[in-house]
Amino acid sequence: MRILVTGGAGYVGSVSVERLVEAGHDVTVLDNLATGHAESVPDGATLVQGSFADPDTIADVLAHSRIEAVLHCAAKSLVAESMSDPAAYYRTNVVGGVILLDAMGRLDVRRIVFSSTAAVYGVPESWPIREDAPTRPINPYGATKLAFEGAMAGYGAAYGLRSVSLRYFNVAGASNRNGEVHDPETHLIPNVLVAMEAGRPLTLFGSDYPTPDGTPIRDYIHVLDLADAHLAALEATASDDPRTDAPLVCNLGSGGGFSVRQVLAAAHEVTGKPVPHTVGPRRVGDPPVLVASIDRAARILDWRPRHSTLGEMIGSARAWRQAHPAAYGIGAS
Numbered sequence: 001m002r003i004l005v006t007g008g009a010g011y012v013g014s015v016s017v018e019r020l021v022e023a024g025h026d027v028t029v030l031d032n033l034a035t036g037h038a039e040s041v042p043d044g045a046t047l048v049q050g051s052f053a054d055p056d057t058i059a060d061v062l063a064h065s066r067i068e069a070v071l072h073c074a075a076k077s078l079v080a081e082s083m084s085d086p087a088a089y090y091r092t093n094v095v096g097g098v099i100l101l102d103a104m105g106r107l108d109v110r111r112i113v114f115s116s117t118a119a120v121y122g123v124p125e126s127w128p129i130r131e132d133a134p135t136r137p138i139n140p141y142g143a144t145k146l147a148f149e150g151a152m153a154g155y156g157a158a159y160g161l162r163s164v165s166l167r168y169f170n171v172a173g174a175s176n177r178n179g180e181v182h183d184p185e186t187h188l189i190p191n192v193l194v195a196m197e198a199g200r201p202l203t204l205f206g207s208d209y210p211t212p213d214g215t216p217i218r219d220y221i222h223v224l225d226l227a228d229a230h231l232a233a234l235e236a237t238a239s240d241d242p243r244t245d246a247p248l249v250c251n252l253g254s255g256g257g258f259s260v261r262q263v264l265a266a267a268h269e270v271t272g273k274p275v276p277h278t279v280g281p282r283r284v285g286d287p288p289v290l291v292a293s294i295d296r297a298a299r300i301l302d303w304r305p306r307h308s309t310l311g312e313m314i315g316s317a318r319a320w321r322q323a324h325p326a327a328y329g330i331g332a333s
Contacts, residue, residue, distance in 0.1 A: 031074065113166065222313050
């Protein structure tokens, strides 16, 4: 399959590109390198620097590379930023997404997998969260991701687009080649590792939640498992595959959830060192538990997480950081 991966120089995208190349596919990466890194694109894939939201660029890439399917990972994805600058999120995630779909339609590319988010659910009424749970995003990030899911469904009904949306919460871990480091860093596990490396205390936001240890419980997925899911979903978009006769939505996760204190304990076990931390007040809007049901992905995509323990996620992330202490010119602390 000739596959275009938008955002394929980013954390999630680059590991998925590794998996697609390993599976024998012809992969082109389109990334503007605003947050991605050219050196993260593996040998065997072709990098084109540019934006999926530019009509001329996306049309040229689709035509020149004779693309058959798209894995859409590119997006603006910081919740706090989406609250302060919603216009940027609607321009990129929604308007840019429609530009991508229009270009695909003109060039008869009818297969797409969307790396979506469980933020489309907002604050759930119950958990584990099923795909038929109400979608009530509480920030523009989740709202724009949901809007693009709706656009894909509409294009499917009108133009025959075959699509899969994969919704997940927190991605963690690393491959041997690529891992997670951002500036600024907003995710818990890399911030735990930064706290240990730099000796700066991590702040826990609340310790009085109605959970066994008082800290929020969240779902995690290893980036290698997410890459496997992207591959399985792309295969399901084949024109003769009944699984995508209608738009398919699947939640992904580890099959359970972990509290913040469990993450700290697992990091202590992996490294032999306690995580320096303090306890602060709760953040507004943080629910006590966010855990997804992954039964549909198992049933329909035959996908199950293979690296579902905190030890595997934290251990691989730490090993990658130690092997790449100045990754992408950002550094590990």
